[in-house]
Amino acid sequence: MFKLTKRSVEGFEIEGKDYLIWDREVRGFGVRIYPSGKKTYLVQYRAGRRTRRVTIGQHGVLTTDEARREAKQLLASVARGDDPSAQRQAKRHAPTVGGLCDRFLEEYVDQHCKPTTAKDYQSIIRRFIRPKLGPIAIAEVTRADVVAFHHGLRSTPYQANRAASMLSKLFNLAEDWGLRQAGSNPARRIKKFREEEKKRYLSNDEQIRLGEVLAESLEEGTESLYVVSAILLLIYTGCRLNEILTLRWGYVTSHHLELPDSKTGRRRIPLPREAYDILLDLPREEGNPYVILGDVAGQPLVNLQKPWRRIRARAGLTRPSNTRLCGSNDNLGLNCRC
Template sequence: MPRISKRIIATLQPAEKDYIVWDDQVAGFALRVWPSGRMSYVVHYRANGRFRRYTIGHHGPWTADKARDEAIKILARVKDGNDPNTERDEERASPTVSQFCKIFIERHVKTHLKQTTQGEYQRAIDLFITKKIGSRKLASVTHSDIVTFHHTYRHIPYQANRTLGVLSKMFSLAILWGVRTDNVNPCRGVKRYKEQKRERYLTTEEHQRLGKALDDARSAMPEAVNAFQLLLLTGCRLREIQRLKWEYVFLDEGVIRLPDSKNGARTVQLGESAVGLLKSIPMIAGNPYVITGRKDGGHLTDLEKPWRRIRKEAGLVDVRIHDLRHSFASDALELGEDLIMIGKLLGHRDLKSTARYAHLKKEPIQRAVKEIDLKIFTALVSGDSKSNV
């Protein structure tokens, strides 16, 4: 048996029937020559008590050396107890990632997740997953593929990690539902990026600048301004205000009753300013939402664009919409409220979520330092005066 090489292949001629030329380097690796003159690289192996033949590919697109390396990999899989032909059949029958995403959304996302979480999953699927790996067969996606996918979005670490979480859940269910039969979740072991937790909140002076910018923008974007003011005055999450319906608002009681917030139903207490703001917002016939959008019967969906304009006018370009919620918590802390009360105001499920807001502004810290400094210095001066008497 010769070593299959370019020189040997050049001497081969077609016959009336196909025939096999075995390689003397890798047992089971061979070249199949067809009567038409076409040649295919194959590897023979035994699996589950049967002899099997696996076609690697045609000569031309595949070279002898490249096909031999592939044969070595295939035989290694056989040694580990796998059947490459069965794996190939399953991969061919496997849905693409995009196709399985639709199954995942119908069977899991829409059935078991809250509406807000559904939106987050849909966004990750539409903007990241299907765009990058949507055409891939679900069964063919490897750990290396996921590492590369995650690395692609390293410039947005928070979103990269959230999308990785969606993918991991999707592959876990693909295994559970029998769609991916290798029982391997390719997301397992992918190291998540470190996320920098920010402590950004508004000072009194920044609140004043933001207030002026909001007033100046009211005529151009009244719905957006109303939304931002409600966020400032209630400490609510963005989606809670975006999707706020009039049926949830009870102005005579001074409360908003949200039937399905992030942590379930909750009641938001309103101050006089928030009540006054809500009273000033007109109800639109046929639209159930407080913050109405351009589409009939819909709510305002994009607040990022108006926020970028407003924060630029206020000179607060580093402030995100969610930082308004941070500021609400920080102001409550500065006014003497404890973490338990702040957690109730924010609708947190447990104290761990509230603990991240337990930071103080520089203003009270500096004030406390000055008071302590004055007290100690006064005592020292007083003691020194007495010793000189």
């Protein structure tokens, strides 16, 4: 045994295979000399019937005195009943945020969320959470990590707030599943960014132009009866776009639309006479339960954005950037919080 010092460690000869030298002052503290010339400090101890070794650091990065102090701290923790080697291995193999996302989608979303909600969650995970936090161990994510993640999305405040809310749900589940200490959710009470809705309503002149273009498009055959009817139903009912596209004849009464599973749950929507007349004029397809038919037999129209862009351009209607078609109670709103 030697007293390990900077001079003694640097003086140890390089051999054809690695070997260990133990310190005579701190039992279990030693240095490993590799054939490459690298020298690494370590500590050895017994945990039950097993001998364990923990690497402290490389000579040159750490001084001998620094390594000895670290060895004393590790050996003190062993005396208290800890097992530093096992703890390091557990930490190295700890489940990550990416793994938590997989379990969340498989065990929670598939069981408790509607398809549209599941699609939103999948998008947030793919675009934001996995790239930034995916490789980090669940137990190691701090509030500072979440704040930095949220702040990094500040240019898209709506998405930033949705992602932060989803992280909070993820870490609540991690606590329920025993993957984090109870009450340690780092995404709880993250201050949300202010969201400004980009709604733009049509003036009277714009409504007139839109009505003319819809009539012309129908007469010329550039747009189908179902496309034109869907847009008019959005205007008259104030429904969400998906509520109109997935509307079934079984939901239609003479005075209401009875939506059993809308975004906010069961909804009864008053049906103005103009909207009811539009519905009466729509041809039905045998075996197809949907009101707004698409090109695929038995299925509804799935994309109103492309025809809406054509109609909007022809009518000379402008809109805020990054917005989509949706309905309002008395006008055509050109924006959802998308």
